[in-house]
Amino acid sequence: MATDIKALFCIGLAVVLTGVGKSALIGKTHSGGKDDPVLQYVVNNSLREHPVLTKLRLRTLEDPWAIMLVSSDQAQFMANLIKLINGTKAIEIGMYTGYNALSMALAMSENGRVVACEKEEKYVNIAKPFFKENEIVQQTARCTSTFCQYVFTKCCRLESKKVSAQETVSPKDAKQGNALIAGGEAGTFDFVFIDADKTNYDGYYEKSLELIRKGGIIAIDNVLWSGRVVNPAPSDNTSQALDALNKKLHKDQRIDLSMLTVGDGLTIAIKR
Numbered sequence: 001m002a003t004d005i006k007a008l009f010c011i012g013l014a015v016v017l018t019g020v021g022k023s024a025l026i027g028k029t030h031s032g033g034k035d036d037p038v039l040q041y042v043v044n045n046s047l048r049e050h051p052v053l054t055k056l057r058l059r060t061l062e063d064p065w066a067i068m069l070v071s072s073d074q075a076q077f078m079a080n081l082i083k084l085i086n087g088t089k090a091i092e093i094g095m096y097t098g099y100n101a102l103s104m105a106l107a108m109s110e111n112g113r114v115v116a117c118e119k120e121e122k123y124v125n126i127a128k129p130f131f132k133e134n135e136i137v138q139q140t141a142r143c144t145s146t147f148c149q150y151v152f153t154k155c156c157r158l159e160s161k162k163v164s165a166q167e168t169v170s171p172k173d174a175k176q177g178n179a180l181i182a183g184g185e186a187g188t189f190d191f192v193f194i195d196a197d198k199t200n201y202d203g204y205y206e207k208s209l210e211l212i213r214k215g216g217i218i219a220i221d222n223v224l225w226s227g228r229v230v231n232p233a234p235s236d237n238t239s240q241a242l243d244a245l246n247k248k249l250h251k252d253q254r255i256d257l258s259m260l261t262v263g264d265g266l267t268i269a270i271k272r
């Protein structure tokens with residue numbers, strides 16, 4: 001049952017979620033929230049999930065990597081941030097099956113635009129029918145060796161600006177700039193959600209800072225990494241990278257900052 005929220009899961013759990021089934025949801029916590037009644041209470045009493053998002057979530061839970069799915073309460077929070085700043089242009093780095101990309105698009109006015117990057121074609125193929133269902137039309141799909149960039153335009157209002165085949169925010173290609181910056185879109189985005197390969201977060205963050213406007217928001221997922229950022233082992237590259245980024249942002253005078261314990265840890269950086 002779509003509305004029957006029974007189970008919560010944690011990103012740190014090494015479980016195969018395929019079997020969790022249709023009753024599974026939603027919340028995640030850095031401390032392991034599977035059966036946390038408080039988190040369940042939060043979800044029970046605040047989640048207003050669009051029907052198409054419910055369908056996409058249930059479809060995503062059939063995927064073996066459903067643990068990557070953003071938590072619904074977090075997606076709703078970010079959608080509300082977009083509404084708060086009247087956002088019409090957003091980027092998602094690491095789209096997976098598109099739950100949060102669609103959630104952001106739904107939060108925007110009719111001329112909204114979400115540029116969502118996902119390197120795995122199979123995940124984009126899961127997303128596509130759900131985007132179409134809500135008349136979020138796929139406009140362009142340009143793939144490089146590193147990843148694909150998909151541009152969606154809401155309500156069939158077509159964007160005139162074409163996004164080139166260059167990678168959107170690849171830190172490896174920083175020297176060449178990137179398509180959105182080269183296309184004159186630096187300083188024009190309202191919101192970026194960084195949720196892809198963790199060891200490249202710093203590069204994504206720097207590019208995102210260029211791409212958003214003053215007052216725009218960069219949201220960074222998994223900054224607590226199930227708590228492993230606290231005294232991370234030297235061999236744990238991912239935790240080391242996240243910890244280093246967290247410490248860098250703490251001192252970064254280009255932004256206002258909050259680190260939230262929502263989900264697996266969510267940093268909100270607001271460009272000054």
Ligand SMILES: C[S@@+](CC[C@H](N)C(=O)[O-])C[C@H]1O[C@@H](n2cnc3c(N)ncnc32)[C@H](O)[C@@H]1O
Nearest residue numbers: 068069070094095096100118119147195196197
């Ligand atoms: C945690 S999941 C994203 C979850 C998604 N934001 C959501 O709303 O459910 C991370 C995704 O990033 C993708 N990814 C990893 N490295 C990438 C890269 N360099 N470029 C594009 N996508 C990447 C992975 O394939 C995966 O689907």
Ligand SMILES: *[C@@H]1O[C@H](CO)[C@@H](O)[C@H](O)[C@H]1NC(C)=O
Nearest residue numbers: 004005006037038040041044
């Ligand atoms: C949340 O809702 C479910 C389904 O209605 C219910 O079984 C559960 O007891 C509720 N939990 C809390 C803490 O409200």
Ligand SMILES: *[C@@H]1O[C@H](CO)[C@@H](O)[C@H](O)[C@H]1NC(C)=O
Nearest residue numbers: 085086087088109110111112
């Ligand atoms: C929000 O943005 C739209 C489109 O850019 C604009 O027409 C509208 O006036 C804005 N509303 C507010 C409250 O800023």
Ligand SMILES: *[C@@H]1O[C@H](CO)[C@@H](O)[C@H](O)[C@H]1NC(C)=O
Nearest residue numbers: 199234235236237238240241
């Ligand atoms: C961690 O990074 C080092 C140096 O970049 C690399 O040699 C090593 O293979 C990485 N380890 C893992 C587990 O990724």
